[in-house]
Amino acid sequence: MSIKQNLETIKESLPGNVTLIAVSKTKPVQEIMEAYDAGQRDFGENKVQEMTDKWEQMPTDVLWHMIGHLQRNKVKYIAPYVHLIHAVDSLKLLKEINKQAQKNNRIINCLLQVYIAKEETKFGLEPEEVTQILESDDFKSFKHIRITGLMGMATFTQNSSQIEREFQFLKSFFDQLKHKYGMSALSIGMSGDYHLAIKHGSTLVRIGSAIFGERNYN
Numbered sequence: 001m002s003i004k005q006n007l008e009t010i011k012e013s014l015p016g017n018v019t020l021i022a023v024s025k026t027k028p029v030q031e032i033m034e035a036y037d038a039g040q041r042d043f044g045e046n047k048v049q050e051m052t053d054k055w056e057q058m059p060t061d062v063l064w065h066m067i068g069h070l071q072r073n074k075v076k077y078i079a080p081y082v083h084l085i086h087a088v089d090s091l092k093l094l095k096e097i098n099k100q101a102q103k104n105n106r107i108i109n110c111l112l113q114v115y116i117a118k119e120e121t122k123f124g125l126e127p128e129e130v131t132q133i134l135e136s137d138d139f140k141s142f143k144h145i146r147i148t149g150l151m152g153m154a155t156f157t158q159n160s161s162q163i164e165r166e167f168q169f170l171k172s173f174f175d176q177l178k179h180k181y182g183m184s185a186l187s188i189g190m191s192g193d194y195h196l197a198i199k200h201g202s203t204l205v206r207i208g209s210a211i212f213g214e215r216n217y218n
C-alpha cells in the first residue's frame with residue numbers, strides 16, 4: 001500500500017471531528033511530501049532538530065506538532081513555528097515555552113501530558129499535578145500559552161481492555177476540566193490503538209507506522 005492509500009484508508013475511518021496527525025519521525029522529506037501531496041497538513045515529530053530540519057525544507061502551510069518529550073533548552077528552536085506542543089509535563093517547561101513564545105510574538109498551543117500507563121518509562125503528570133498547574137499564579141501569568149487540552153499514551157500492551165480503561169480514565173478527567181479551562185483537544189491514539197482512542201473521545205490521533213510503514217529505529 002502507498003502512503004496515499006494508507007492515509008485515505010485511515011481518514012475514512014475517522015469521525016469528522018478527529019484530526020489526523022501523520023507521525024513522520026525518522027522518515028525522509030521525500031516520503032513526507034508524498035503525504036503532503038495527498039493533502040495531509042498536520043505532521044508530528046518527536047525530536048527538535050529533526051522537526052526543525054524538516055520545517056526548513058517543507059512548505060510553509062504544514063502544521064508541526066511536537067509530540068515527544070521536550071527539553072527546556074530546546075524550546076527556542078521550535079517556538080517560531082510549532083503549531084502544538086503535545087507533551088508538556090512541568091510548570092518549568094510551560095514557563096520556558098511562554099518566554100520563547102513572547103519573544104516570537106506568538107501564543108503557543110500546548111497540551112498537558114497525563115500519565116495513564118502502567119509503565120515506569122512513560123512521562124506525564126498525575127491528574128492532581130495538572131490541576132495544580134492550571135490553578136497556579138505562575139500559570140495564570142503566562143500570556144503567551146494556551147492549554148488546549150490533554151495528551152496521553154496508553155500502556156504498550158495487546159490487552160485492549162487495559163488500553164480502553166486508560167483512555168477512559170483520561171477522557172473522564174478531560175471532561176471534568178474542559179469547560180472550566182476551555183479545553184477542546186484530547187490527543188490519544190496511535191497506529192495500534194486509535195480505534196479504541198476514538199471510541200473514548202480522541203480529537204487528535206497520532207499515527208506513524210500505519211501511514212509510513214515500520215520505522216527502523218526509534
Ligand SMILES: *Cc1c(COP(=O)(O)O)cnc(C)c1O
Binds near residue numbers: 046206209
Ligand atoms: C512515534 C509516536 C507515535 C506514533 O506511533 P505509531 O505506533 O507509529 O503510530 C505517536 N505518539 C508518540 C508520542 C510517538 O512518539
